[in-house]
């Protein structure tokens with residue numbers, strides 16, 4: 001289905017054209033029409049599926065369709081878990097609204113309140129915020145949410161994981177009673193379901209099919225390697241394949257710093273929670289503009305980052321939670337372009353790998369690189385697979401993952 005068949009406001013269509021979108025992605029095909037009609041929606045969609053446009057385009061269109069007389073307070077509120085996401089949503093939605101008479105503002109923690117206060121007081125139509133920072137602004141009477149008619153909860157599963165839900169609920173209490181709520185989540189856990197039933201009214205449930213849990217265009221491979229030889233392997237592969245722009249994930253900030261130190265002769269930067277917001281933003285901008293060859297990121301800092309045209313994502317360490325693998329590689333193979341997810345798997349990580357393979361529903365291709373042979377892996381792999389057989393509880397992995405079959 002093409003965007004031009006939606007009969008959107010010409011100024012909205014113009015912005016979509018300038019983004020180069022013609023065909024809608026599956027989540028957009030399913031969400032835009034009911035959302036534009038005012039329905040509450042629960043959408044299960046990962047980063048990289050085009051979900052931002054799926055929720056923001058119908059809201060902007062409704063704001064055009066139903067102009068309001070007074071000019072007070074935000075009409076749309078989008079809550080998102082991290083600063084980077086808030087900033088990124090601000091840019092993307094600002095782009096969709098660039099020919100419309102609406103202002104878009106993003107507020108998030110990690111920077112001073114003053115600049116944001118000024119913008120809020122000047123008035124904004126679309127407000128994007130992390131929950132904690134928005135509560136601070138409300139406490140200081142910098143903004144009121146009583147005029148909010150459209151609410152989006154972005155990455156709801158992560159907001160639950162990060163313990164933001166009480167804040168989110170407190171914020172929603174302050175919005176108009178008659179509002180439209182769109183709840184987006186990468187996964188459907190019992191907690192997300194419960195939240196949907198609490199916050200949504202006669203909602204429609206939408207999900208992209210299971211195959212799309214990781215974009216179909218991503219090729220997954222892994223290298224079995226001992227933990228202490230991962231850097232050596234990375235350097236060899238970097239040279240051999242001449243990777244131009246790689247996003248590398250580590251599990252901890254310490255690992256990220258250590259890796260950066262080892263790679264310091266190359267154009268490399270880190271993006272993690274110990275860095276100031278400005279430093280993270282700079283690293284991301286330099287990476288996007290190809291000044292940097294390698295960006296080393298940790299989970300939280302990189303959540304949902306929109307880095308386009310990324311060919312390679314490296315899991316220097318496997319994530320602890322299988323679902324984070326899906327979020328990480330959402331950075332590659334986006335909206336039709338081909339991507340590669342490459343994981344370095346130590347002996348200790350075979351267990352996490354098994355959970356990841358179960359979640360994405362495929363066996364990841366193993367590449368045994370000569371010179372990096374590992375001992376006795378076969379036995380370990382068999383043992384882990386046996387322990388994780390459905391029906392058998394494994395304390396270290398199964399409790400972390402929602403194993404319920406996903407609806408087709």
Ligand code: AMP
Nearest residue numbers: 021023024025047048049050051052335
């Ligand atoms: P999101 O899932 O919202 O983070 O979007 C992922 C990427 O897909 C972003 O870079 C968008 O600009 C891009 N995108 C979204 N919708 C479309 C579309 N219909 N056609 C092409 N690219 C799109």
